[in-house]
Amino acid sequence: MTGEEMHALVERLYPICRSITGDGVRRTLEIVGERLPLTVTEVPTGTEVLDWTVPKEWNIRDAYIKDATGRRVVDFRASNLHVVGYSVPVSGTYPLEELRPRLHTLPEQPALVPYRTSYYAETWGFCLSQDVLDGLADGPYEVLVDSTLEDGALTLAEHVVPGELADEVVISCHVCHPSLANDNLAGVAVAVALAGRIAAAGRPRHTYRFLFMPGTIGAITWLALNRDRLRRIAHGLTLACAGDPGPLTYKRSRRGDAPIDRAVTHVLRDRPHRVLDFSPYGYDERQFCSPGFDLPFGGLTRTPYAGYPEYHTSGDDPGFVTPDAMEDTLDALWQVTRVLEGDRTYLNLSPYGEPQLGRRGLYGSLGGRSDTRQGQLAMLWVLNLSDGEHSLLDVATRSGLPFALVEEAALALRDAGLLKEHA
Amino acid sequence: MTGEEMHALVERLYPICRSITGDGVRRTLEIVGERLPLTVTEVPTGTEVLDWTVPKEWNIRDAYIKDATGRRVVDFRASNLHVVGYSVPVSGTYPLEELRPRLHTLPEQPALVPYRTSYYAETWGFCLSQDVLDGLADGPYEVLVDSTLEDGALTLAEHVVPGELADEVVISCHVCHPSLANDNLAGVAVAVALAGRIAAAGRPRHTYRFLFMPGTIGAITWLALNRDRLRRIAHGLTLACAGDPGPLTYKRSRRGDAPIDRAVTHVLRDRPHRVLDFSPYGYDERQFCSPGFDLPFGGLTRTPYAGYPEYHTSGDDPGFVTPDAMEDTLDALWQVTRVLEGDRTYLNLSPYGEPQLGRRGLYGSLGGRSDTRQGQLAMLWVLNLSDGEHSLLDVATRSGLPFALVEEAALALRDAGLLKEHA
Amino acid sequence: MTGEEMHALVERLYPICRSITGDGVRRTLEIVGERLPLTVTEVPTGTEVLDWTVPKEWNIRDAYIKDATGRRVVDFRASNLHVVGYSVPVSGTYPLEELRPRLHTLPEQPALVPYRTSYYAETWGFCLSQDVLDGLADGPYEVLVDSTLEDGALTLAEHVVPGELADEVVISCHVCHPSLANDNLAGVAVAVALAGRIAAAGRPRHTYRFLFMPGTIGAITWLALNRDRLRRIAHGLTLACAGDPGPLTYKRSRRGDAPIDRAVTHVLRDRPHRVLDFSPYGYDERQFCSPGFDLPFGGLTRTPYAGYPEYHTSGDDPGFVTPDAMEDTLDALWQVTRVLEGDRTYLNLSPYGEPQLGRRGLYGSLGGRSDTRQGQLAMLWVLNLSDGEHSLLDVATRSGLPFALVEEAALALRDAGLLKEHA
Structure with missing residues (x-):
């Protein structure tokens, strides 16, 4: 989906009167379902979920x-x-x-x-x-x-892109706000686009789960219904306020240095951005990061929760969100998935001294030149840190090199027999 | 005691010729004793104390x-x-x-x-x-x-405010300087005022011990006589130079991150202040923090040891110390005791997702407003971090909220059955 | 050797055509051998060394x-x-x-x-x-x-200054560059001067090993031939670009906080300098710090690898390096050896309170003066931190005092019976 297509989806969803229950949510999910097959769950009023009870439907x-x-x-x-x-x-x-x-x-x-x-x-x-x-x-x-x-029901929806591993990456968007565009129709539109892009790229390594749920009570209900499956969640993000013109903002997980925290901050390193420490306020990371669950969920927004004058007002209309901003959010998320997909820990099989890269065609053979090529540098970094203690993301972080280049170097070294994946 | 009353005490004590022994110290303690009951110990000349010997009386x-x-x-x-x-x-x-x-x-x-x-x-x-x-x-x-x-004796004095716990908070002031006001009659006056204020507030949780002793040899003698009791000391401060117009200065304990270090730096956070790392010089923290004892003693002053031109000169007279400065020192110390008294570790009894605060009357029921109330935020922080690993002081430090607000939130949550004290 | 003498050595070696093998290296080592007895090893073409093979001689x-x-x-x-x-x-x-x-x-x-x-x-x-x-x-x-x-051989040379301990300090210089003065004839000249200065100072505690070898293949060959001895290496430095007018630059070892890292950064603290984190590029620290060996080798240069316009060009001639710069590099290296030689961990034998220094003639007896003498301060720091966990270098680092002063204080305290060396 282009930025324009995402914006058109925001405009189409905008007039619907959503709330934490009711037909507005169902209609929203129908429209999302035109692009992504959704599994919809209706949870009856009165169901006890964690400390809460599913309310009446409005x-x-x-x-x-x-x-x-x-x-x-x-x-x-x-x-x-x-x-x-x-x-x-x-x-x-x-x-x-x-x-x-x-x-x-x-x-x-x-x-x-x-x-x-x-x-x-x-x-x-x-x-x-x-x-x-x-x-x-x-x-x-x-x-x-x-x-x-x-009495009625609360409506939850999920879309899953199955991967090679049962380990899941979860992206969660709230769908309970009526005519507010940035909060959170832009997040919904970017999630839809991301799911499509992942599926189009072939079977991923991780399983990707997209959640479209009402805020707070929806997340609490989903957590209550899925307690046995939570251990599969390797990485999670709440996605909100994804379309305003401000810079991307990442809010760390409660753990503070979970792999998702390192992956997102690595991707944001080369863009205008802000990183905030965790706080138990904001979007549904509040629930995912409650101390009993303590899941590795960060929060991605552009201008964060309550940080813009249009927040929770009629000023948050489709004119406030832009195709460019949504494309930028999508691209950053896509890069994050590339890091999560590609991050592995290798073992250098020739760890005593440097292996002779030139002999294997991995290195320029004409020495003495002062320009250090980035690709060669990436190979040297991967070799030096592949002691079983450092993943490729660690290598990218410590070296300052882009993750994609580090991954490419690692694959070349692996193909040359110099690395093997660490168990 | 008001600042004026503390200043009057400084003026009254100023003319007395004190030293590390002798009648000047005794007369000083008599005057202090008019306000606080003191236990006075006379240690004879020649007594061996740690590496030292009690000197002749002068x-x-x-x-x-x-x-x-x-x-x-x-x-x-x-x-x-x-x-x-x-x-x-x-x-x-x-x-x-x-x-x-x-x-x-x-x-x-x-x-x-x-x-x-x-x-x-x-x-x-x-x-x-x-x-x-x-x-x-x-x-x-x-x-x-x-x-x-x-031959004579060295004179030590103590005042104890008994608490519920045997765990002690120790405040130590040197009383060996003759006509020097900031160093350390102001410290003595503030300690007297603090002891009175603690006693007036009802039985504290900790036991508070105030030591009035000559510098170096006094502290060494007290340590030698009390070695069996030192394990009761949970927190300690040396108090000196408490009345000059400079900002408050905290010198960390040798440990660097003892609870007293975190309590004092939290209290000073919102005031003009300086924090210094430990050094084995200055006041009797040198003795309390010697490596064999390594007690959690920090040092509180305004302008620190040797840091003002009047230091150890006739310029350090009662005109150099002000009622306002002594009141400010007293207030900061009082706040420190409030943190030490209130700091506890709780367990969130509803740690899976957020508990529904509104149902318990703990939360505004009208959602969607963008003003985040500090009290609600404090409750969310306490709930999120009450996993047995974080005390209320940790919550206050990490959240940036005032300790008193965090404590108030915790008490409300405890009363609502959502927290229990962690063993 | 004076700076002028080092510069004369650079000029004498400059015209020789060196490479990674051949008579140019041998002639260079002959000239070095006029000042330092060298053990020369000829390793035949075709010898397998780690992942490499000794090449033909050119x-x-x-x-x-x-x-x-x-x-x-x-x-x-x-x-x-x-x-x-x-x-x-x-x-x-x-x-x-x-x-x-x-x-x-x-x-x-x-x-x-x-x-x-x-x-x-x-x-x-x-x-x-x-x-x-x-x-x-x-x-x-x-x-x-x-x-x-x-077919021929690769030539390696070593000079050893035997010490009391088998533990070695290794200084490695590459000798494979033809007419390039800073890279690395200046390094060779400074190493020669340092070896002479250490030997002249009497039997050192550590054994000092100076390596003069071709870059990369030379280091790899030496490592292959000496694998059983590598465990003796306590500290190592590669020395290169030692004569240009830029400030000293230290590149940390792969470990990042090895004793050599702390010794060099301590010595550089009071000079214009830069400190770089480890990267797997540059000089032979690449080999010494490969993950299988992970030896504690840092790299000392003035302007680092590829950091000056004359690098690897005819502009790197004897006019580019100065006697003053080489003397400064030599002096810093000498100070580093003084730290490595003097660094010990002591135990305070009187750890409860401060020992009475005055009684032992270690302290000015006239108290109350506001000038804190550095030597006394050094004694107090040594006593306070000599708990078996901190070496004298730790004391110097934490106190901000010069290492030599801290060592002097420790020796005085040891002589007074207040310290003993920690096993």
């Missing part, structure tokens, strides 16, 4: 606040952000003063509509811009929330 | 150099700094030239009188300003040192 | 390119750099176009002649300046290389 058809003339001054049909997520049904007429505690605005960003939810406390409310609120007369106003909050 | 009544007119040109009554500490008795008449080798001045600070002692080589001498020396005629001069150097 | 008498008038436009007699090292014999007449692929120049340094070799692929060629090449007419040219490439 669906909504319409909602508005109408003024005396019948004009919708706040209209769900114009933007699903206008209703507080999980609002219970209501129908009635209220003066403005009575409505005020249920009206959420952003006084410091008066033109923008905030995003608000109330999953676990039954209530209702509306979100609107401060500018609109300031223009409202005293009322009365006719109010409708045509929603249902009933 | 007392002095008067000393002067009189010119031909009978005027005291150098007068012990004006300042006890004028006599080299431990000067043996002398009475005689000398020309200036003969006196010169016994006259100590500071040519580069010509208006100040230096502080000099000769504890272990029997001699006598006077200290005076270079300005006064320059004005002296050739003499002859009448010289008197009316001192005694005889 | 000797050359003359070589030129003559124009139609009989003038030598490229002349081996003017500079031995003009012939590609190991060129096979040739005699014939060629137009310029046919010669061009065999003519090596430096287009970006048009006045300089490059240094090129082809040890393991039989070929021939000439090196010349771009300026000369640009002035050549179309030809034809008469070409002669009067060389032999035949």
Whole structure:
């Protein structure tokens, strides 16, 4: 998928009213499923999952606040952000003063509509811009929330690219936000593109698992249902905010120096980027990295969680994310998978002195030249560090050479009989 | 005690002629004892203590150099700094030239009188300003040192605030300097205030032991007499130079990363401060951190040992120390004790995923807001790191949150049944 | 040897045509042998050494390119750099176009002649300046290389200064470069001077072994012949580029924190210098630090390998190296040997509190002065860290004091019965 195709997918998914449950998530997964076969799991309301319980399912058809003339001054049909997520049904007429505690605005960003939810406390409310609120007369106003909050299910979806190994690389995206583009339709679009690219490259070594789930409760539910399989997870990433114009940002796993941490920071080394230490806040790395699981999950974003003014507002629309940014995120992720796929530990079979590379056609035969060719340098580094203690990623990190070059050197040395893979 | 009260104590103690033995130390301890009950130990001259021997006791009544007119040109009554500490008795008449080798001045600070002692080589001498020396005629001069150097005792004092645990926090102040305010009457005054504040706060967890002893030989004597009890010392600090206007300075223990090191550096993090690595010079941390004992003692000062021009001169008078500086030192020490008292290691009893804080009333129920509340963040950090490997101080250090907030979060989580103290 | 004497040795060795084998190396070793008795080993062509085979021996008498008038436009007699090292014999007449692929120049340094070799692929060629090449007419040219490439031997030489211990310090210099002064006649001259200085100072503690060998194949051959003795090597250095005006540069051993690394970086601490991490490129540390051997060899140069424009060109002539620079390299190496000789681990026999230094005449008896004398400080550091875990070099490193002062303090403490050497 090109950046333009990813952007088109963001635009197509944008109008759907998603939440942590309900038909918006299902419709989103249907559209994703047009590109990737998904295994969808419906987990019934009331199921106990770790410390939590799967909540009632929420669906909504319409909602508005109408003024005396019948004009919708706040209209769900114009933007699903206008209703507080999980609002219970209501129908009635209220003066403005009575409505005020249920009206959420952003006084410091008066033109923008905030995003608000109330999953676990039954209530209702509306979100609107401060500018609109300031223009409202005293009322009365006719109010409708045509929603249902009933027993139903929570919807999870997975796409797997099977590999040679049972060891898994897991990429997790949250799909619970309504009309917010960077958070997280861009992440969904990049994940879809990455899955396609991996599959197109032939059978990978690792198995790749893509998770599309509601944030927090979705991750908790998936973890509860898959406890026996978690030991297979070799590397994991949560992917979010993948399309804004800021530089890539990596948040380390709780472990701090897991292979995924070293792989991502190696790939980001040559790009504008930031690296943050783990914190138990942000996206679903919070759940994957909870101390009982302590899985090797990092978080990849461009501008991180809550780090841009448009975050969780109507400003996070498809115009905020760019095809170029999504392509850059995709490319970095692709490079990370190349490192994970290629990283191996070799043993130098001729470790006493340097082996004579020239005799094997591995080395320029005309000595004395002062230009040190990078490929030869990569061979020397691989030979020197292949003592069973260092993987190719270690070699790339310590030498400062690109991983691909180090891998290429290792394969040439292996083919010449100078290396063997370390058990 | 307020800063003003601490300053008044410094002023009251200032005129007394202290040394490593003698009635000046006893009088000082009497005055301290008006505020804190002290256990005083007199250790006889000749007692062998570690590699040392308790010296003879020195007392002095008067000393002067009189010119031909009978005027005291150098007068012990004006300042006890004028006599080299431990000067043996002398009475005689000398020309200036003969006196010169016994006259100590500071040519580069010509208006100040230096502080000099000769504890272990029997001699006598006077200290005076270079300005006064320059004005002296050739003499002859009448010289008197009316001192005694005889078998007696070395005086140590302790004040203990008993706690729930036998584990001790030890604060040690030297009391052997005559009229020098910052070094170390300010330290004595702050220690007195701290002891009172701890006692007033109710029974502490740790036992707090305050030591008022002569430098070097006092610490060596106390260590020799208490070898069987040293294993109880969990944390220790030497306290000196506690009242000058410079920023707080912490000198790490020999271990470098003892809990006391982490507690003090955490408290200082949000104040102007300096942290120095251990060196075997300075105050009695030299003895506590000698390799045979290697106790976890750091050193707290404002401007450190020998770091200010007034150090060991008549410029270190009560005008050099300020009530504000002593209050700031006291407050930092108090915060350190709060960390030592509150630091515990907990186990998260719900370590798989995050527990649902909202259900327990521990979390705001209206999600989606971008302001991350510090208290919630503290709860998430405590839950994430409470795996038995991290104490609350580790949580505060890694999260960058204040210790008090982290402790408060932990107590709320414990009360909600989500944490238990780790054995 | 003074800097001038070292420089004279460089000038005397400069005209000789050295290579990895042949009479040029033998003549060089004869001249070195005038100052140092050398043990010379001739290893026959065809001997298998590690992964390599000793090559045929190469000797050359003359070589030129003559124009139609009989003038030598490229002349081996003017500079031995003009012939590609190991060129096979040739005699014939060629137009310029046919010669061009065999003519090596430096287009970006048009006045300089490059240094090129082809040890393991039989070929021939000439090196010349771009300026000369640009002035050549179309030809034809008469070409002669009067060389032999035949079974013979590879020549290694060693000089040993026997010490009290079998433990060895090895200094290795390559002697395979023809007329290049900094790389490596300066290294040879400094090594000769160092060996003389060590011997003149009396029997050392370590045994010192100086190796004069061709690069790469020489080191590989020496390692192959001495595998049983390698365990004796306690510390090693390759020495090259020892005479240019740049600052000293130390390249760490593969281990990174071997005692030699700490000794050299300590000595360099107070001089302009650079420290580089290990890389498997450069001089024969590549062989000594190959993973099978992993010997504690660092590399000492001034401007490092390939780091100066004159590197491997005719610009690296005796005018490029200076007596002062060689003296500075010699002095630093000498200081390194002083650290290696003096470094010991002691046990403080009075580890509880400070021992009373004054009683033993080790300490100024007049206390209270604010000037901390370095020697006393050194004694306190030695006492504090002499717990069996820290050597004197550790003490010097941690205290920031010069090694010589720390050693002097330790000897005084030992003589006073306060330290004993740790087994």
